[in-house]
Amino acid sequence: MTxxxxxxxxxxxxxxxxxxxxxxxxxxxxxxxxxxxVEIAGKQALELVxxxxxxxxxxxxxxxxxxxxxxxxxxxxxxxxxVYRMAKSHFMLVVNASNAARAYEWIASHVGSLEAAVIDSxxxxxxxxxxxxxxxxxxxxxxxxxLAGLKYYWFTHGEVASARATVSRTGYTxxxxxxxxxPPNQADHVWQALVESGRDVDIMPCGLAxxxxxxxxxxxxxxxxxxxxxxxxxxxxxxxxxxxxxxxGIGLDxxxxxxxxxxxxxxxxxEMTDRGIARRGYAVxxxxxxxxxxxxxxLTPHLKKAIGMAYVPVELSTPGTELAIDLRGRAAAAxxxxxxxxxxxxxRATA
Amino acid sequence: MYPPDLKYTRExxxxxxxxxxxxxxxxxYAQQQLGDVVYIELPKPxxxxxxxAVFGTIESVKAVSDLFAPVTGxxxxxxxxxxxxxxxxxxxxxDTWMIRIRLTxxxxxxxxxxxxxxxxLVAS
Numbered sequence: 001m002t003x004x005x006x007x008x009x010x011x012x013x014x015x016x017x018x019x020x021x022x023x024x025x026x027x028x029x030x031x032x033x034x035x036x037x038v039e040i041a042g043k044q045a046l047e048l049v050x051x052x053x054x055x056x057x058x059x060x061x062x063x064x065x066x067x068x069x070x071x072x073x074x075x076x077x078x079x080x081x082x083v084y085r086m087a088k089s090h091f092m093l094v095v096n097a098s099n100a101a102r103a104y105e106w107i108a109s110h111v112g113s114l115e116a117a118v119i120d121s122x123x124x125x126x127x128x129x130x131x132x133x134x135x136x137x138x139x140x141x142x143x144x145x146x147l148a149g150l151k152y153y154w155f156t157h158g159e160v161a162s163a164r165a166t167v168s169r170t171g172y173t174x175x176x177x178x179x180x181x182x183p184p185n186q187a188d189h190v191w192q193a194l195v196e197s198g199r200d201v202d203i204m205p206c207g208l209a210x211x212x213x214x215x216x217x218x219x220x221x222x223x224x225x226x227x228x229x230x231x232x233x234x235x236x237x238x239x240x241x242x243x244x245x246x247x248x249g250i251g252l253d254x255x256x257x258x259x260x261x262x263x264x265x266x267x268x269x270x271e272m273t274d275r276g277i278a279r280r281g282y283a284v285x286x287x288x289x290x291x292x293x294x295x296x297x298x299l300t301p302h303l304k305k306a307i308g309m310a311y312v313p314v315e316l317s318t319p320g321t322e323l324a325i326d327l328r329g330r331a332a333a334a335x336x337x338x339x340x341x342x343x344x345x346x347x348r349a350t351a
Numbered sequence: 352m353y354p355p356d357l358k359y360t361r362e363x364x365x366x367x368x369x370x371x372x373x374x375x376x377x378x379x380y381a382q383q384q385l386g387d388v389v390y391i392e393l394p395k396p397x398x399x400x401x402x403x404a405v406f407g408t409i410e411s412v413k414a415v416s417d418l419f420a421p422v423t424g425x426x427x428x429x430x431x432x433x434x435x436x437x438x439x440x441x442x443x444x445x446d447t448w449m450i451r452i453r454l455t456x457x458x459x460x461x462x463x464x465x466x467x468x469x470x471x472l473v474a475s
Contacts, residue, residue, distance in 0.1 A: 016412045017387040017438075209386070209413050277390050277410050298412055299389040306390075328408070328415075 002208070005097035007034040010207040019210035020301040023173050024342075027132035027198055028206040032172075032179070033187060036100025037125050038107055041090040042116035049091050051114075051250060052107050053083055054233055056243025060085040065153050065170060067241050070095075070103055071251035075232040075258060079103045080223050082170060084155060092121075096223050110250070126187035130194055131177030131214075133344075134201040139178055141197050142190075143167065147178070161186075161193035172211065174218025174342055216307065217300045219269060219340025225280060226267060226295040226309050234258050235311065236267045237339070265292070266317040269339040270325075272306035274332035278325040284310045285324040285331055291316060294325060300341070307341050308334075352379065352470065354445050358460055359469035362419040365445060366452075368460055373422055374448035377409065377440060380473040385411040388440040391433045393418075393449055398426045400452060402459050407449070409440070422459045424452040 002011050012019060022028045040048055049057040054075075055068035062085050070078040070093075079099040084092040095103040104120040111118060130139055136147050145158035145167050155168035163186035171177040182190050195203065206214075212222065221227045227236045233255055234242075242255055272278060278297035283290045297308030308325075316323065321336040357365040363381035366373040382388065390410040400406045400420040407418040428451040433439065439447045454460070464472065 011413070012386060015387050017389075213412060275390070276392070277415070279415060299410070301387070301389075301412065 004208065005034060005100075007097060009034065012207040012209045013205040016207070016209040016213060017301040019204050019206040020213050022202070022204035023132045023175055023206060023210065023214055024302045025133065026201045027130060027134040027138050027203040028173070028210065029191070029194055029198065029203055030129040030131065030206050030211060031126075031187070031191065032129050032211075033126040033184070034097035035127050036095040036097055036103065036120070036122040037181075038093045038095055038100075038104050039086075039090065039119045039121050040093070040107065040116055041119070042114075043089055044114040045089045045091055045116045048107070048111060048114050048116040048118070049083060049093075050243075050246055051248060052110050053081060053093070054243065054249060054251060054255070055083065055241045056246050057083050057085065057091065058246075059243075062087055063154055063156060065155055065168060069227075069233055069238065069241060070106060071233060071249075071255075072229060073251055073254065075234070075251040075254040076229045077223065077227045077231060077233060077236065078106055078229060080221065080227060084168070094127075098224060123184070125181045126184040127179060127181055128187065128191055128194065129171055129177060129179045130198070130203075131171045131173040131175045133176060134198075134203075135175070135177040138194060138198040138201060138203055139167075139180075142193055161190045163190050165190070172220060173214040174220070174340060175214070175344055213298055213300055216296050216298055216309070217302060217340070217342040219342075221267070221309075222296060231267070231311070232258060232263070234263050235265055263314055265311045266314050267295070267309055268312055268317045268336050269341055270308055270310060270323060270334045271337050271341070272325065272332060272334050274334075276325075276327045276330070276332040277306045278308040278327065278332075278334065283326040284312055285326055286312075286316055290326075291323075303342060305341070309339075312336075353466040355466045357445065357466065358421070358463035359466070359472075360419060360421045360463060361472060363473075364419060364421050366421045366460065366463065367448070368454070371454050371457065372427065373424070373452045373454055373460070375421060375450050375452060376448045377418070377444060378469070378473075379444045381416075382441045382444045385409065385414060385416060387412050388437045391437050391440070391449065393429045393433070394426050396426050396429055400424065400426060400450075402456070418449070420452070421463055422452055422454055423456045424454045427451050427453050
């Protein structure tokens with residue numbers, strides 16, 4: 001167990017490689033109860049969500065979720081979040097554990113004269129993720145929710161193993177799967193039920209290490225590594241989560257300016273073409289000069305490649321560009337590749 | 352757990368001495384701490400290594416560690432199988448040698464820990 005944002009979290013249960021491969025080929029189970037939840041409700045809840053998050057929440061139907069970010073006036077990222085529209089005037093933002101307090105305070109400080117209440121409801125929810133091509137087969141026997149009818153980035157309410165639950169077809173692995181919000185006092189019971197139900201597919205409990213290698217393979221940014229309050233949404237190459245048609249929003253003007261002028265640096269994916277593994281903090285080199293820094297890097301258990309993400313000058317961000325990574329004094333060749341590194345095969349799961 | 356025919360360093364390498372040569376690997380404790388090993392960088396045959404100095408690196412999915420030479424001498428062989436099968440360090444740490452060294456100062460072996468000494472080191 002390791003301390004993580006005030007939680008004791010398992011780094012791994014059965015080895016990061018085995019856990020990672022279980023999610024890619026069968027199913028894995030994650031206790032992600034450390035994630036924070038902030039709820040915004042009231043007549044002007046939508047206005048507040050539009051103000052504090054960069055995506056366009058007005059496009060969400062009730063029962064739908066979107067990836068978004070809380071942005072500073074400079075367009076940099078306080079946290080990346082999932083915005084759930086629970087009801088017409090009720091939203092839930094799922095925030096990172098280490099940013100939960102900051103996210104709540106930031107949102108609450110922007111209520112102003114809006115008719116909206118902001119509640120940190122992190123302690124009201126445990127969150128269990130079941131991820132992988134067999135996730136549906138594992139979860140379906142335990143719930144009356146018809147999972148086949150639940151589209152990617154939609155959610156619904158029901159029961160899981162007799163516990164009141166919100167079931168969301170989302171995840172942080174690049175695989176099909178579900179995230180299940182339940183009352184904390186039901187978490188142990190639901191976890192055990194999923195372990196039992198997953199026995200046929202040899203489901204594996206997965207720790208933080210596999211969560212990190214899976215998300216990196218899937219090209220998903222990790223706040224605190226790849227994105228933070230020094231990187232803008234556009235530098236992080238997340239322009240697709242900006243609601244450009246919105247009338248207002250913190251940082252939106254700055255992002256519009258940056259879009260018009262163009263960014264000077266950009267987050268890229270790379271893979272090592274020489275032997276060696278790039279790690280967070282290693283320098284990115286071009287023609288012998290330092291041009292950037294690795295934000296995440298590992299050797300992925302599934303692709304069996306050394307991959308990573310880094311910020312580099314935009315003129316060096318085109319896939320195919322040859323770079324080098326300073327591996328503790330040795331310059332090892334790397335090449336810019338498109339993100340994500342891994343894309344799951346199209347199956348019934350996305351229907 | 353820790354074979355009595357090996358000698359150990361405080362940095363979690365082992366040596367198996369036979370005549371004037373010594374095979375070097377890392378201990379079961381080391382592989383447990385590292386987790387799944389995915390990459391090992393080793394010197395070339397002919398290179399000199401010095402007791403207590405770094406001779407290579409070992410990487411797991413989550414971390415990088417230096418490898419320290421337990422004894423001084425010339426590298427006479429390198430276990431090339433580890434390029435394609437680094438996970439052997441996890442499955443059989445005490446049977447997976449990394450480099451073979453021709454000893455130039457055999458008396459250094461006497462300064463290393465025996466299996467009981469090493470076992471109590473990692474237990475504390």
